[in-house]
Structures are given as structure tokens and as C-alpha cells.
Amino acid sequence: MHTLVCQPADAPALFSAEGLVGVVFLLTVALVVTGALIAVNARRLVRAVSGLAICFTGLAGVYYFLLSPFLAMMQMLIYVGAVSILIAFGIMMATPEEQQATGMHSKATLAGPLAFSVAALIFAALTLLGLKTEWQVFPRQGTFDIKEVGLSLLTTHGLVFELISIVLLLAIIGALVLAQKGRN
Amino acid sequence: METSMWHALLYLVGIMAFAGVNAAWLGWCERKGAARIQRRIGPCEAGFAGLLQPLADGLKLLSKQLLVPQGVDGIIFRVAPVLAMIPAITSMAVIPFSENIGARAMELSVLLLFALASIAMIAILLGGWASGNKYALISSARAVSQNLAYEIPMLLTVITVVMISGSMNLRDIAIDQQGGFWHWNIFRLENGHFLTMWISFIIFFICAIAETNRAPFDMAEAESELVAGFMTEYGSMGFGLFMMGEYLNIVVGACLTAVLFLGGWDCPFGLTPGIWWFLLKIYILIFTFIWIRWTYPRTQIYRLLNLSWKILIPFSLANLMVTAALIKVF
Numbered sequence: 001m002h003t004l005v006c007q008p009a010d011a012p013a014l015f016s017a018e019g020l021v022g023v024v025f026l027l028t029v030a031l032v033v034t035g036a037l038i039a040v041n042a043r044r045l046v047r048a049v050s051g052l053a054i055c056f057t058g059l060a061g062v063y064y065f066l067l068s069p070f071l072a073m074m075q076m077l078i079y080v081g082a083v084s085i086l087i088a089f090g091i092m093m094a095t096p097e098e099q100q101a102t103g104m105h106s107k108a109t110l111a112g113p114l115a116f117s118v119a120a121l122i123f124a125a126l127t128l129l130g131l132k133t134e135w136q137v138f139p140r141q142g143t144f145d146i147k148e149v150g151l152s153l154l155t156t157h158g159l160v161f162e163l164i165s166i167v168l169l170l171a172i173i174g175a176l177v178l179a180q181k182g183r184n
Numbered sequence: 185m186e187t188s189m190w191h192a193l194l195y196l197v198g199i200m201a202f203a204g205v206n207a208a209w210l211g212w213c214e215r216k217g218a219a220r221i222q223r224r225i226g227p228c229e230a231g232f233a234g235l236l237q238p239l240a241d242g243l244k245l246l247s248k249q250l251l252v253p254q255g256v257d258g259i260i261f262r263v264a265p266v267l268a269m270i271p272a273i274t275s276m277a278v279i280p281f282s283e284n285i286g287a288r289a290m291e292l293s294v295l296l297l298f299a300l301a302s303i304a305m306i307a308i309l310l311g312g313w314a315s316g317n318k319y320a321l322i323s324s325a326r327a328v329s330q331n332l333a334y335e336i337p338m339l340l341t342v343i344t345v346v347m348i349s350g351s352m353n354l355r356d357i358a359i360d361q362q363g364g365f366w367h368w369n370i371f372r373l374e375n376g377h378f379l380t381m382w383i384s385f386i387i388f389f390i391c392a393i394a395e396t397n398r399a400p401f402d403m404a405e406a407e408s409e410l411v412a413g414f415m416t417e418y419g420s421m422g423f424g425l426f427m428m429g430e431y432l433n434i435v436v437g438a439c440l441t442a443v444l445f446l447g448g449w450d451c452p453f454g455l456t457p458g459i460w461w462f463l464l465k466i467y468i469l470i471f472t473f474i475w476i477r478w479t480y481p482r483t484q485i486y487r488l489l490n491l492s493w494k495i496l497i498p499f500s501l502a503n504l505m506v507t508a509a510l511i512k513v514f
Contacts, residue, residue, distance in 0.1 A: 046313055050260065053306060060299075073295040081302025082332070088309055089328055092321060146292065146352060 025065055031058030045091045053084040070146050195287035199276045206435050207428035208238040210470065214431075217474040248420035256417060257314040264311030265418065265425035271300035271307075272432030279439045280355040282449040282459035289355040294342060297354075297440060298335070301395065304433060305331045308397075308404065311426070312414035323413030326485055327404035331395055333492040338391035340500035341384040344507040345369055345444045348377060354440075358448030362457065368447035375514040380506045385445045387500050389472075392437040394488070396430065398473060400480040401488055408482075438469035 035058055038051025060075040153161055212227065212234065219226025227234030252261060278293035280286035290296060305328060312324025348369060349357040357369075366373045370385045394401040405413035415426050442448060442465040449462040483491075 044257065046310070047257070047260065050310065069290075069292055070295070073292055073299050076299035077295065077302060081299065081305065081335075085302070085305060085309060085328055085332070088306075088313070089325070092309075092313055092325060 028061030049088045056080045203273045207431045210431040218478045221478040245424040251419045255316045260310045260314035265422045267307035268429035271303040275436045292352045293354045294352045315417040319410045320414050320416045323404045323410045334391045334394040337496040337500040341388045361447040365452040370445040396433045399477040403485045438466040
């Protein structure tokens with residue numbers, strides 16, 4: 001695995017290993033952006049969910065490039081395999097196949113430019129931050145394999161782990177209560 | 185691990201060939217198996233014992249018009265069959281066929297297989313929805329609720345294997361079981377794992393049948409109620425791709441079962457381990473898939489879901505506890 005820290009001056013040739021890796025990286029980023037655009041702009045809800053799934057897949061690729069394959073797999077398993085499918089499921093159950101077009105509303109003409117300018121400001125700020133900051137590269141400590149992730153999850157971050165399990169328990173109980181009401 | 189370009193290309197071609205041959209001829213195997221179980225002969229006209237039938241079928245499917253009916257969601261309708269094929273072929277990249285044959289011995293390959301399986305689920309969901317047909321929609325809703333329900337006990341039983349082997353790498357899991365059938369995870373003597381692992385194996389195999397949407401759990405394509413389920417509107421190669429995807433999923437399921445529980449490429453008596461043992465194991469498992477399909481009648485959807493939520497999940501949770509206790513005690 002390569003760490004992708006290369007200066008523009010010594011950019012690798014396209015057909016070397018590093019060059020191909022760079023092309024794959026650009027493809028994953030393109031996947032994220034395309035997916036997000038589809039998710040926002042699609043008229044049909046199921047297409048929007050498909051765009052969301054594409055975006056999640058691209059994000060998994062970005063995680064892989066950030067040297068954490070475990071997170072990438074989990075992103076695929078949970079966000080693509082469970083979250084998108086559950087959303088799609090909800091849409092399919094809720095509306096008949098004649099989809100209502102999610103067109104422009106009168107409020108959108110007001111809120112749209114406002115939201116766009118806020119988003120542009122945040123983007124500009126983050127880009128400036130990224131470009132101006134003197135980034136220090138820390139040497140990697142440990143191998144970040146799954147064993148280490150598990151150990152730190154159960155020792156250093158034990159409290160968080162327990163809190164998450166309480167949240168899940170509450171979610172399960174809430175679902176049970178709702179389902180019971182629906183049945184009566 | 186060798187990383188030259190030729191290495192990657194060879195595996196690419198080899199895996200595509202293995203996937204293509206299996207996807208085509210497992211259809212023949214299924215028809216022959218079904219026929220024999222029902223006291224018929226099955227395909228016998230094209231070639232010896234009908235062995236050329238898949239080629240004839242393939243040519244027929246390829247030469248038919250790719251029909252996109254009115255009122256379907258064009259893009260998703262065309263993409264769904266392709267999405268059904270891709271994850272099954274990609275999964276083969278991490279399967280260790282023998283000690284030296286395996287495209288990529290990736291850490292976390294078990295997780296990768298399950299991540300890819302979730303894409304196949306999306307393909308069924310989108311294909312059924314995009315058809316704009318109520319039967320197809322009901323079918324894909326069934327398929328997804330079934331796959332979500334059976335993924336849980338499947339992952340729980342896989343965790344028992346991962347705990348015993350201490351690795352998520354399929355190759356390491358297989359190497360851990362070398363040296364005779366008493367080392368295989370299903371009959372493993374050490375730590376007394378044979379007490380519970382056969383239960384794991386049975387749960388895993390039931391889940392594998394359910395995850396590949398095979399009878400007796402083929403609620404998604406129950407032809408007596410739903411025409412052909414999510415494939416109703418598909419003709420020509422769209423239908424062909426869905427069928428090939430189903431057979432490839434069976435192959436991947438059999439490979440996974442062989443590696444996780446049956447020692448991968450190991451010989452039962454510790455002699456001459458190699459790829460032939462692996463192939464023997466997966467084809468016995470695939471035959472079992474066909475055997476079960478044509479022996480048992482289809483269940484009902486609520487029974488199917490009850491089986492998972494009320495029986496398999498509690499059993500697999502208990503199994504997980506006992507396995508962990510066995511590892512701690514010994």
C-alpha cells in the first residue's frame with residue numbers, strides 16, 4: 001500500500017503503479033461527487049437513493065485510500081448494504097409506483113441561493129484552511145489492523161462502546177413499541 | 185505475494201473463465217439434477233447428454249432483442265442485471281482456491297465478501313422497482329426483507345469461525361485448518377469446538393441458501409404467485425445476467441462454506457492437499473444446493489422470516505457465547 005503524499009513537482013507517470021493509483025483515486029472522488037449530485041438532483045426518489053449508494057461506495061474508496069480498509073468495508077456493509085437499502089425500502093413501501101415528482105417549490109427559489117452561498121462559503125473556508133495550514137505528517141503508530149481497532153475499542157474507548165450499545169438498545173425498544181402499537 | 189502485471193492479468197482471465205463456465209454449466213447441472221430427481225431425463229439433444237445446451241441457450245439469449253418495456257425506469261432497469269453479476273465475480277478475487285492459487289490474500293476478505301453481497305441485494309431491489317410492475321415490486325421487497333433477516337445469523341456464525349481462527353483472512357482461516365478432517369472447523373477436536381461448530385455449519389448453510397434466494401426459500405421468484413418475481417419484465421440477456429448472477433452467488437456461497445468450515449483445500453486424511461479437494465468440496469456443496477431445491481417445497485414468507493428471527497438468531501447468539509466460553513476455558 002502506498003501513502004499518497006506526492007508533491008506536484010514529482011508527479012508520477014500515468015502508467016507507473018503510482019500513476020494508476022492516482023487515477024483510481026480520482027475515480028473514487030468522481031464517484032463521490034457524481035453520487036452526491038444525483039442524490040440531490042434526481043426527480044425520482046429511488047434514483048436519489050441510488051445516487052446516495054454510489055456516493056457511499058465512493059466514500060468507501062476514499063477510506064481505503066486513507067489506509068483504513070476496515071472502515072471502507074464497514075462503510076460498504078452498513079451504509080450501502082443496510083442504510084441505503086432501508087431508505088429504498090421505506091420509499092417503495094410508502095409511495096405507489098407513480099412517483100410524485102420532487103419538483104421546485106416556491107420556497108426553493110428563496111432558500112436555494114441562500115443555501116448555495118452558505119455551502120460555497122464553507123467550501124471556500126475549508127479549501128483555504130487546507131491550503132494555508134502547514135500540515136505535519138506524523139509517523140504511523142501501530143499497524144491499524146483490525147486487532148488493534150478492537151483492542152482500543154474495548155479499552156481506551158470502552159465508555160463510548162457501552163454508550164453506543166445503550167443507544168442501540170433504546171432503538172430496538174422503540175421499534176418494538178411502535179410495532180406493537182401498529183399491530184393493535 | 186507477487187505483484188507483477190502478468191500475475192494480475194492471469195488471475196483476471198482465470199477468474200472470468202471460471203465464473204463464466206460455472207454460470208453457464210451450473211444451469212445444465214440444475215436441469216439435469218431436477219430431471220433426475222423428478223424421474224425425467226432432462227436436456228439430452230444438444231451434444232452428449234445435452235452438454236452443449238448452455239451454448240445453445242446463450243446464443244438464443246444473446247440474439248434476442250433487449251426489450252425495455254414502456255413505463256420502466258430506463259437507466260436503473262438496464263443497470264440492475266449488470267449489478268447482479270459484478271459482486272459475484274469480484275468476490276472470487278479473494279477466494280483461496282489452494283495454497284498457491286488465489287488472486288489476492290487480503291486481510292479482511294471475509295468482510296469484503298459480505299460487503300459485496302450487499303450490492304447484489306441492491307441489484308434485486310432496483311431491478312424489481314424499475315420494472316414498474318407490482319409483482320416485481322412485491323418480489324424485490326420480499327427478497328430484501330429475507331436477505332436482511334438472514335444476514336444477521338450468517339454474520340454471527342461467521343464470527344465464531346473468525347474467533348477460532350483469529351483472522352478475517354480467508355487464506356489464513358484455511359491454513360489454520362490443514363492436516364486432516366479433525367482440524368476442520370466443523371469437526372475441530374481442539375478446545376472441544378466440535379460440540380458447537382456443526383450447529384454453526386448448519387445455520388450458515390441454511391443462511392447461504394436463503395441469501396442466494398434458492399428454494400425452499402425462493403420467495404422472491406415464487407413463480408406460482410409472482411410470475412417470475414423481479415425478473416418478470418426482463419428478457420434476453422438481462423434475464424440471462426440475473427440467472428448467471430444467481431449461479432455465481434451459489435458458487436461463492438459454496439466456496440465460502442468450504443473455506444470457513446470444511447478446511448478449504450485440505451484432504452480429509454492429510455494426504456495431497458490441493459485444488460482438486462477444494463473443487464470436490466464446492467461441487468458437492470453445489471449439488472446439495474440443487475438437491476435441496478428440488479426436494480423441498482417452497483415455504484411461506486412469514487414462516488421464512490420467523491425461522492430467521494425466532495430460531496436462527498437466538499441459536500447463533502447462544503452458539504457465539506458457547507464458542508467464546510470454550511476458547512476461554514481451554
